[in-house]
Amino acid sequence: MTTSPTAPAPTAAAVAAAAPVAPVTAAAPVAPVPTAPVAALMTESRRKLGMLLCLVTIVLAVLDTNIVSAATVPIVRDLDPVHGVDRLPWLVTAFALAATALLPLYGKLCDLYGAKRVLIGAVGTFLLGSALCGAAGSMEQLIAFRAVQGIGGGGLMSVTMVVMAQLRNPDEGGGGGGAGGIVAGGGMAVGPLIGALLAEHLNWRWIFYVNLPIGLLLLVGAATVLRLPAGSGRRGLDFLGATLAAASVTGLLLVTEWGGRTYGWTSPQLLGLGAATLLSFVLFLRRQATAPEPVLPLSLFRIPEIRIGFALQGLVGMGMMGAIMYVMLYLQVARGVAATSASLYLIPMAVGMTAIGLVVNRLEARGVSVRAILAAGAVCSATALLLLGLSGPGTSLWLVRAELLLLGVGLGQLIGHLISVVQLAAPAHQLGVATTGVRFFQTLGSALGAAVFGTVLARVFTANEPGVPLGAVGRLTGAAREHAVAGFVDAVDTVFLSAAGVMALALLLALRLRPAGAAERGGR
Numbered sequence: 001m002t003t004s005p006t007a008p009a010p011t012a013a014a015v016a017a018a019a020p021v022a023p024v025t026a027a028a029p030v031a032p033v034p035t036a037p038v039a040a041l042m043t044e045s046r047r048k049l050g051m052l053l054c055l056v057t058i059v060l061a062v063l064d065t066n067i068v069s070a071a072t073v074p075i076v077r078d079l080d081p082v083h084g085v086d087r088l089p090w091l092v093t094a095f096a097l098a099a100t101a102l103l104p105l106y107g108k109l110c111d112l113y114g115a116k117r118v119l120i121g122a123v124g125t126f127l128l129g130s131a132l133c134g135a136a137g138s139m140e141q142l143i144a145f146r147a148v149q150g151i152g153g154g155g156l157m158s159v160t161m162v163v164m165a166q167l168r169n170p171d172e173g174g175g176g177g178g179a180g181g182i183v184a185g186g187g188m189a190v191g192p193l194i195g196a197l198l199a200e201h202l203n204w205r206w207i208f209y210v211n212l213p214i215g216l217l218l219l220v221g222a223a224t225v226l227r228l229p230a231g232s233g234r235r236g237l238d239f240l241g242a243t244l245a246a247a248s249v250t251g252l253l254l255v256t257e258w259g260g261r262t263y264g265w266t267s268p269q270l271l272g273l274g275a276a277t278l279l280s281f282v283l284f285l286r287r288q289a290t291a292p293e294p295v296l297p298l299s300l301f302r303i304p305e306i307r308i309g310f311a312l313q314g315l316v317g318m319g320m321m322g323a324i325m326y327v328m329l330y331l332q333v334a335r336g337v338a339a340t341s342a343s344l345y346l347i348p349m350a351v352g353m354t355a356i357g358l359v360v361n362r363l364e365a366r367g368v369s370v371r372a373i374l375a376a377g378a379v380c381s382a383t384a385l386l387l388l389g390l391s392g393p394g395t396s397l398w399l400v401r402a403e404l405l406l407l408g409v410g411l412g413q414l415i416g417h418l419i420s421v422v423q424l425a426a427p428a429h430q431l432g433v434a435t436t437g438v439r440f441f442q443t444l445g446s447a448l449g450a451a452v453f454g455t456v457l458a459r460v461f462t463a464n465e466p467g468v469p470l471g472a473v474g475r476l477t478g479a480a481r482e483h484a485v486a487g488f489v490d491a492v493d494t495v496f497l498s499a500a501g502v503m504a505l506a507l508l509l510a511l512r513l514r515p516a517g518a519a520e521r522g523g524r
Contacts, residue, residue, distance in 0.1 A: 046225055046227070047167055049221070049225050050163070050167050050225050050226050051164060051167055053218060053221045053222060053225060053226075054160045054163055054164045054167070056214070056218060057119075057123070057156055057157075057160045057218055058156070058157055058160055060126075060156060060211060060214055060215065060218070061153055061156035061157045061160070062157070064095075064126075064130075064149070064153060064211060068091050068092065068095075068146075068207065074203075074204040075091070075139075075142070075204050076139075078204065079136070079137070079138055079139045079142060080138065080139040090143045090146075091142065091143060091146055093253070093257055094143045094144070094146040094147040094150060095146045095147065095149060095150035095153060096150065096253060096443075097147065097150065097250050097253055097254075098146075098147040098148070098149075098150030098151045098153075098154065099150040099151070099153045099154030100154060100249050100250075100253065100440075100443045101154075101245070101246035101249050101250050102151060102154045102155070102242075102246065103154055103158055103245075103249075103436045103439055103440045103443070104241075104242060104245045104295040104296050104433070104436060104437070104440060105242040105245075105246075105295055106118060106122070106154060106155045106158050106159055106432070106436050107158065107162070107295070107296075107432040107433035107434070107435060107436030107437065108237060108238070108242070108293070108295045108432060108433055109237075109432070110159060110162045110431070110432030110433075110435075110436075111429060111430060111431065111432040111433060112237060112293075113230075114228060114229065114230045115159055115162045115163045115166060115228055115432065116163070116222065116226045116228045118155060118159050118432075119155065119159045119160065119163055119222055119226075120219060120222050120223060121152075121155070122152045122153075122154070122155025122156055122159055123152065123155075123156065123215055123218050123219050123222065124152070124219065125148070125149075125151050125152030125155075126149055126151075126152030126153050126155075126156060126211070126215060127152070127211065127212060127215040127216070127219070128148060128149075128152070129145055129146070129147075129148035129149025129150070129151070129152055129153075130149055130208045130209070130211040130212060130215070131208070131209075131212060132145035132148060132149075133145040133146060133149055133205075133208040134205040134206075134208035134209045135205075149208075157439065158435060158436040158439045159432075159436075161419055161423075161435045161438075161439075162431060162432050162435045162436075163226065163228065165420075165423045165431060165435065166228050166229065166431070167228075237293060237295075238287070238291040238292075238293050238294055238295050240287055240291070241284060241287045241288055241291050241294055241295045241296075242295050244280050244281075244283050244284035244287055245284050245295060245296065247276075247277075247280040247284075248277055248280040248281040248284050249440075249443065249444070251273055251274075251276055251277030251280060252277050252444065252447050253443075253447050254273060255270060255273055255274055255277060255447075255451065256447045256448070256450040256451040256454070257450075258270060258273075259451055259454070259455075265455070285298075295433065296433055296437055296440070297430060297433060300426070300430065300433070300434055300437065303425050303426070304512075304513075304514075305421055305422065305424070305425035305513065306422050306425050306426060306434060306437075308421075308509055308510075308512055308513055309418050309419075309421045309422040309425070309438060310422070310437060310438065310441040311441070311509055312374070312414070312418055312506055312509050312510060313418045313419075313438050313439075313441045313442045313445065314441040314442060314444055314445030314448075315445060315502055315503070315505060315506040315509070316411070316414050316415065316418065316442065316445065316506060317441070317442035317443065317444070317445030317446040317449065318445040318446065318448055318449035318452075318499070318502050319381060319385065319449070319499045319502045319503045319506065320411065320446070320449075321445075321446045321449030321450055321453065321499075322385070322449055322453045322495055322496065322498060322499030322502065323384075323385060323388070323407055323496070323499055324346070324349075325450075325453075326453065326457070326492050326495050326496065327345065327346075327388070327400070327404065328342050328343075328345075329492065330391065330489070330492045331345060331397075331400075333473055333485070333488055334393055334485050334488055334489050334492070335393075335397065337397075345397075345400065345401060345404060346404065348401045348402070348404045348405040348408065349404040349405065349407055349408035349411070350408060351405060351408060352404075352405045352406065352407065352408025352409040352410075352411075352412060353408040353409070353411055353412035353415070354408075354412070355409070355412070356408070356409045356412035356413055357412045357413075360373055360412070360413055360417070370417065370421055370513055371510060371511060371513045371514070373413050373417055374413065374414060374417060374418070374421075374510035374513065375507055375510045375511055376410075376413055377409075377410045377411065377412070377413025377414040377417075377510075378410065378414065378503050378504070378506040378507035378510050379410070379507060380406055380407070380409045380410030380413065381407055381410030381411055381414065381503040381506075382410075382500045382501075382503035382504050382506075382507065383406065383410075383500075384403050384404070384406040384407035384409075384410060385407065385496050385497070385499045385500035385503060386496075386497065386500040387403045387406070388400070388403050388407075388493075388496040389493045389494070389496035389497035389500060390493065391489065391492075391493060391496070392489060393482075393485050393486055393489050410503075414506075418438060419435065419438050421513070422434050422435065422437070422438050423435055449499075449502075452498070453495045453498060453499070456491070456494055456495050456498055457491045457492065457494070457495050458491075460490060460491035460494045461487055461488055461490075461491040464486075464487030464488075464490055464491065465483070465484050465487040465488075468484055468487075472484075473485060473488055
């Protein structure tokens with residue numbers, strides 16, 4: 001799969017996930033989510049201010065994940081005009097690798113030492129990385145500092161979701177995931193636009209420096225406002241399990257990043273990396289079954305809501321990868337839309353996510369089941385992807401916008417609500433690992449989607465246009481370009497139809513969730 005040098009497609013990390021659930025089996029009893037202690041520690045006004053701080057933190061996390069893609073040209077021109085383009089994908093990959101590798105560890109740290117401490121540490125590390133990125137003097141330094149930023153960024157979204165779950169009132173339906181998912185969707189859509197504006201009117205370094213005043217306010221607010229339950233206090237953190245988790249996820253992300261581009265899928269390098277990744281994953285599972293304090297307890301998978309929630313989030317991550325990345329490619333390669341203008345097409349999707357989120361929250365308060373909400377979201381997402389799969393070289397761009405609006409309506413019913421499903425079913429002492437587990441499986445789904453959909457695109461295009469590199473389509477002219485564009489659109493349509501099939505599978509899983517009554521929800 002080839003990406004445009006002016007706006008590299010997001011990698012596996014691209015991109016960021018309430019309702020009552022049924023009782024779990026006796027083999028996995030559920031302790032109440034720790035909301036009562038928060039009610040005793042914090043006033044209602046302080047609790048609402050804490051929720052606002054969490055939403056701002058999510059915006060900061062999502063914006064920084066996507067904002068760099070719009071400033072790649074000035075970054076290359078300033079730091080490395082000769083070889084910078086070849087290293088651009090690592091600006092995204094370094095952040096994604098660091099953020100994802102630490103997800104299981106962040107969840108366990110929340111359970112052991114309290115979410116407030118972990119959140120402050122994550123924000124502080126993120127700010128350090130942002131300051132270093134803004135001062136970078138070379139591409140190598142910028143890539144290394146993006147990894148530092150990613151270490152903190154991995155905790156911004158996941159730990160914030162744990163905090164929101166602890167801040168919720170007992171009579172509220174979700175763990176904060178619904179509102180967080182809506183905000184995350186909006187940030188995902190406008191991130192590239194903000195990055196383009198900052199790079200064009202100020203300097204590319206401001207896409208990192210702008211984090212500093214916002215992050216400092218968040219640090220002060222978290223330290224002074226939040227009053228959360230302390231962790232269990234138990235020691236014996238499973239560093240070996242965390243290391244194996246980081247190794248397996250890093251290997252998977254590198255396989256999807258390098259496969260079919262840097263190395264062939266059957267090359268010795270990729271086969272060796274794949275074997276090492278599989279081995280580390282098997283060792284990770286074995287360690288989780290035997291460790292006294294596992295970073296991702298296998299007992300969570302005995303709870304039906306958590307098991308289905310993890311699987312659903314993986315499929316949603318895969319479907320989103322097949323949507324956002326390839327919509328951008330379609331617009332830039334087939335329709336000649338500039339990178340900055342192409343990012344504006346994500347705004348209808350953000351509008352759809354926000355609007356349906358507000359509606360769904362009210363419907364849920366009136367007793368609409370989580371199964372109905374998630375099923376409707378999967379249907380809307382699958383329909384939107386199916387319609388995108390019928391696009392041609394001359395399809396109206398307004399129709400594309402409408403299809404993205406429908407996709408936003410679908411994703412708005414899935415993102416956040418899946419996190420809440422898992423949080424409401426999780427034992428209180430495992431809230432952190434359950435929440436970060438949702439993000440973990442979304443990342444795995446995105447990585448799998450990148451590999452599968454990238455292979456589908458490359459093979460269909462090669463079958464349609466043998467001998468024509470995918471990256472050369474934009475340089476062709478006349479009849480050759482017209483023919484190549486038609487072959488490219490056919491390949492992208494196949495990706496969209498494949499993603500629609502993934503969301504159809506998500507629908508089948510959503511229908512297996514059992515709704516619970518409002519009274520039971522309040523008792524959790």
